[in-house]
């Protein structure tokens with residue numbers, strides 16, 4: 536059965552570009568993670584799946600000859616035309632993750648940032664990403680980690696186990712799927728698609744309004760840099776980034 540059209544971001548009352556106002560630290564934390572994991576690697580063709588208006592495409596361009604923003608919302612692509620104006624080597628296509636318009640084994644890097652919280656069961660999407668990746672090609676994926684340190688403490692004090700299943704965190708009146716994933720479950724789903732985790736980072740470790748008020752952006756980013764690797768395997772932060780390779 537074909538998946539429902541992922542056009543939730545065609546909403547004239549919501550400008551995702553403006554969502555990033557006041558979130559310089561979160562963007563910088565993701566940029567640190569991307570540059571750390573892609574350092575000394577070069578690619579021919581990177582595809583940013585569910586890339587929105589192309590927030591991370593200019594970063595990817597530093598590592599890849601060509602970058603394609605593959606995004607199912609025409610509204611996001613329209614904002615992207617302006618955001619990416621004048622940036623060479625970045626093109627865009629209207630497409631959703633379960634149906635990517637690329638040949639088998641034709642892409643050497645796929646990125647998926649802040650997307651799978653809208654996809655409670657991403658098995659089909661992971662299989663599609665694996666299909667377009669070259670053998671040994673890379674996937675860089677970021678997702679909201681339900682099993683972060685704060686949630687683990689909250690569960691422990693109530694003697695509750697951490698759920699393996701995605702947890703629905705959408706607001707009462709929203710009909711847009713919005714989940715947080717268990718990183719161990721995501722890793723298993725990716726392995727099932729033939730994608731093997733090589734590196735893990737804990738990201739946005741200081742995402743707290745109070746901490747963000749106390750420290751300058753420079754201090755936040757320096758601390759974030761120091762925390763991403765040592766806290767990775769404890770899945771400390773609210774965001775997890777995996778670097779994976781397609782098994783041959």
Ligand SMILES: C[S@@+](CC[C@H](N)C(=O)[O-])C[C@H]1O[C@@H](n2cnc3c(N)ncnc32)[C@H](O)[C@@H]1O
Pocket residue numbers: 541542543544551584585586587588590591606607608611630631632633647648649650653654
């Ligand atoms: C929170 S935004 C993230 C955008 C961008 N990746 C970023 O990090 O700035 C979520 C994006 O996922 C896209 N999306 C939702 N469902 C999708 C699906 N099934 N396949 C691909 N993209 C999807 C939305 O259209 C939206 O642009």
